[in-house]
Amino acid sequence: MSQNASSPPPTYQPQPHPGYDQSSSHDSSNNTFNKQQQENDIERNDEKRPDGSFDTYKPQPSENFDDSFKVAKPWFNDWPFTILFTATLAGFICVAVITIKEYSENYGFQGSSIYNSGNDFSLNSNTIILFAFVIAISMVLSFLSILWARLSPRSYIITALICNVIFGIGTAIAYFVMHYYSAAIVFLVITLINIWCYWSMRSRIPFSCTVLTIIIDVMKWHPTTLLISVIGLIVSGMFSALFSVTVVATYIKYQPNSNNPSCTSGSCSKSKLIGILVFVFFAGYYISEVIKNVIHVTISGVYGTWYYLSKSDQGVPRFPALGAFRRAMTYSFGPICFGSLIVALVQLLKQFIQIMRQNAMNNNDMCGSITAVCFECIIYIVDWALRYFNQYAYSYVALYGKSYLRSAKDTWQILRYKGIDALCNDCLIGTSLSMISMFVAYVASLFAYLYLKCTKPEYNSDGGFYAPVVAYTFVVSMQISNITNSVIRSGVTTFFVALAKDPEVFMLSYRDKFDEVLQNYPNVLEKITADN
Numbered sequence: 435m436s437q438n439a440s441s442p443p444p445t446y447q448p449q450p451h452p453g454y455d456q457s458s459s460h461d462s463s464n465n466t467f468n469k470q471q472q473e474n475d476i477e478r479n480d481e482k483r484p485d486g487s488f489d490t491y492k493p494q495p496s497e498n499f500d501d502s503f504k505v506a507k508p509w510f511n512d513w514p515f516t517i518l519f520t521a522t523l524a525g526f527i528c529v530a531v532i533t534i535k536e537y538s539e540n541y542g543f544q545g546s547s548i549y550n551s552g553n554d555f556s557l558n559s560n561t562i563i564l565f566a567f568v569i570a571i572s573m574v575l576s577f578l579s580i581l582w583a584r585l586s587p588r589s590y591i592i593t594a595l596i597c598n599v600i601f602g603i604g605t606a607i608a609y610f611v612m613h614y615y616s617a618a619i620v621f622l623v624i625t626l627i628n629i630w631c632y633w634s635m636r637s638r639i640p641f642s643c644t645v646l647t648i649i650i651d652v653m654k655w656h657p658t659t660l661l662i663s664v665i666g667l668i669v670s671g672m673f674s675a676l677f678s679v680t681v682v683a684t685y686i687k688y689q690p691n692s693n694n695p696s697c698t699s700g701s702c703s704k705s706k707l708i709g710i711l712v713f714v715f716f717a718g719y720y721i722s723e724v725i726k727n728v729i730h731v732t733i734s735g736v737y738g739t740w741y742y743l744s745k746s747d748q749g750v751p752r753f754p755a756l757g758a759f760r761r762a763m764t765y766s767f768g769p770i771c772f773g774s775l776i777v778a779l780v781q782l783l784k785q786f787i788q789i790m791r792q793n794a795m796n797n798n799d800m801c802g803s804i805t806a807v808c809f810e811c812i813i814y815i816v817d818w819a820l821r822y823f824n825q826y827a828y829s830y831v832a833l834y835g836k837s838y839l840r841s842a843k844d845t846w847q848i849l850r851y852k853g854i855d856a857l858c859n860d861c862l863i864g865t866s867l868s869m870i871s872m873f874v875a876y877v878a879s880l881f882a883y884l885y886l887k888c889t890k891p892e893y894n895s896d897g898g899f900y901a902p903v904v905a906y907t908f909v910v911s912m913q914i915s916n917i918t919n920s921v922i923r924s925g926v927t928t929f930f931v932a933l934a935k936d937p938e939v940f941m942l943s944y945r946d947k948f949d950e951v952l953q954n955y956p957n958v959l960e961k962i963t964a965d966n
Contacts, residue, residue: 492936493738493833495748499757502743503735505765505835512768512837519724519771526717529710530676533683560891561903565678565910567885568878572911573671575874576918580663583922584653587646591639594866595632597873599625605876614883617904619807620791621876624814628869635862641954642862648947649863649925652740658755659733663921666729670917673725674910677718681906684710712782719781719909723774726917727828731762731770733924734832741932745943758832769831769838773824780820784813785905792901822864829928848934863926871915878911879904 496502583590602625609618653659688707690697735758743750751757762770791806823842830841830848882904886894893899916923933940941948 493742495743495746497748497752499735499739499751499754500761502751503738503757503761503833503835505761509765509835510768511765511835511840512772514768515771515775515838516768518775519720522717522720525713526680526721529684529714529717530680533680533687536687537679537683560889561682562679564882564885564889564903565682565907566675568882568907568911569671569674569678569914571881572674572874572878572914573667573918575877576871576915577664577667579870579874579915580660580918580921583646584650584660587650588639588643591642591646591862591866594869594873595628595636595862599628599632601873601876602628605880608880609883612883612887614900615803617879617883617901620810623807623811624872628872631865635865638862638955641951642866644950644954645926645929646863646922648951649737649922649929652737652925653921655744656736656740656754659736659921659925662729662733662736662755662759663918666725666920667914667918670722670725670914673721674914677714677722677910678906680714681711681718684714715785716778716782720774720778722913722917723777723781724770726913726920727770727774727824728759728762728767729917730825730828730920730924731766731832732759733921734758734829734928735761737925737928738829738833738932741929741943742936742939761835762832765835766831769836769841770828772838773827773842777817777820777824780813780817781909784810784817785909787813788905789901818868825864825923825927826931829924829931832928833931845931848931864923867919867923871912871919874915875908875912879908882907 493502494504579590602621606618606622606625609615609621684707688702688710690702690704690707732755736754739750739754739758787806787810791803791810794802794806823845826845827838827842830836830845831838834841834844836844883900886900886903894903
């Protein structure tokens with residue numbers, strides 16, 4: 435039965451949980467750490483409930499992160515995907531070394547500034563300078579968005595929803611005026627989806643603000659989370675720079691043209707260029723996803739430490755961020771590589787569809803253009819849904835150390851069993867973060883288009899490079915922003931997963947905040963405890 439939002443929060447009687455101070459006169463024997471019982475709990479990780487969900491071991495107070503968040507056997511999950519990622523990384527490094535070496539040997543021909551390149555047939559130094567500006571813009575805007583959320587959570591959510599819609603419409607109009615119709619249609623469709631999201635969810639803003647305030651408080655409690663985000667921003671920016679230079683250098687080395695000094699003894703061909711570019715883009719997307727998800731799992735470990743152990747008698751483990759990072763790079767690295775591979779393949783497919791759309795527009799194929807736009811909208815939704823689900827699966831990986839498929843299956847069962855799906859859908863934080871990332875991508879891609887329009891490089895005299903450069907800019911800038919925003923996104927998803935599994939922990943630890951959540955969204959408690 436629905437409850438009035440203005441009524442007092444419903445009462446909730448939690449079950450005792452070892453290690454938490456439930457009263458000033460509690461029996462100290464209830465807080466004794468029983469190692470044999472802990473081992474038995476870990477062994478039950480594989481036991482399945484009748485509804486399909488799994489029993490999971492609850493984190494226990496300890497001075498060591500690995501002892502608090504035990505990993506069930508097998509310890510190293512999804513190891514074949516670790517090998518696949520390692521091979522992909524090695525291949526990308528080889529291509530980067532070969533192509534960048536070739537670029538450096540013909541540096542004078544490629545040019546040292548925006549206008550002095552002798553290369554008029556492919557991407558050159560002009561493009562590298564463009565990508566440097568794009569990466570800098572993306573990093574600055576992404577970091578400012580984190581500071582904004584930290585200072586004013588409510589205005590962050592509301593302004594993100596409204597301004598992103600306004601800027602999206604403005605971008606679409608600008609592209610229509612410039613007669614760049616394919617990009618204009620895509621941005622218009624995405625903006626209409628954002629308008630619908632805001633209008634249908636505007637009544638749920640207070641609840642989202644409450645949750646975001648809780649997450650920001652944790653950031654203040656453990657500033658390491660913000661440090662991890664800054665480190666991730668720097669790493670992603672450096673890799674994006676390497677990726678950008680490699681893409682340009684690949685064009686320079688393998689673009690077939692009689693004026694290309696890199697083409698010797700038939701080393702250049704269209705098929706070779708396309709094949710290597712496909713691998714480079716796949717590897718770039720894959721490595722970027724792995725970087726982002728390692729950061730996500732690390733931050734999730736820190737938030738999990740806060741949720742379960744911040745009010746325990748023994749307190750939190752020492753160096754939880756370091757312990758979570760070590761877990762992400764060892765036991766959980768296989769699941770990270772597995773899920774990242776799926777997203778990378780979807781990103782590669784999205785890139786192909788964007789190129790097909792541009793080719794159809796260049797050939798005045800209206801039917802093909804409309805079909806490509808429809809497919810692009812579909813793949814956008816698929817990509818969003820996959821990333822959304824992966825966020826929760828990886829938080830589960832961080833807390834319980836299972837394989838990717840087991841974590842995904844268990845997460846899905848928890849969403850159904852606990853009713854947290856309604857809570858997740860009613861929270862606008864993820865939507866706001868996505869819109870902030872999209873806003874950054876809008877700015878960067880519009881800058882890329884205007885840059886090509888104003889500098890007029892010879893290789894783009896026929897406008898054929900607008901589509902790949904703008905599409906690449908959009909993807910890279912959004913990826914940088916997503917990595918930066920992971921400090922908030924990871925906290926939100928970890929909070930929801932932990933709240934679904936063990937709501938009594940949050941109530942016993944932070945009763946005032948628990949009541950505030952119930953006051954803003956009374957049905958949350960009813961959903962979570964429906965089957966308990």
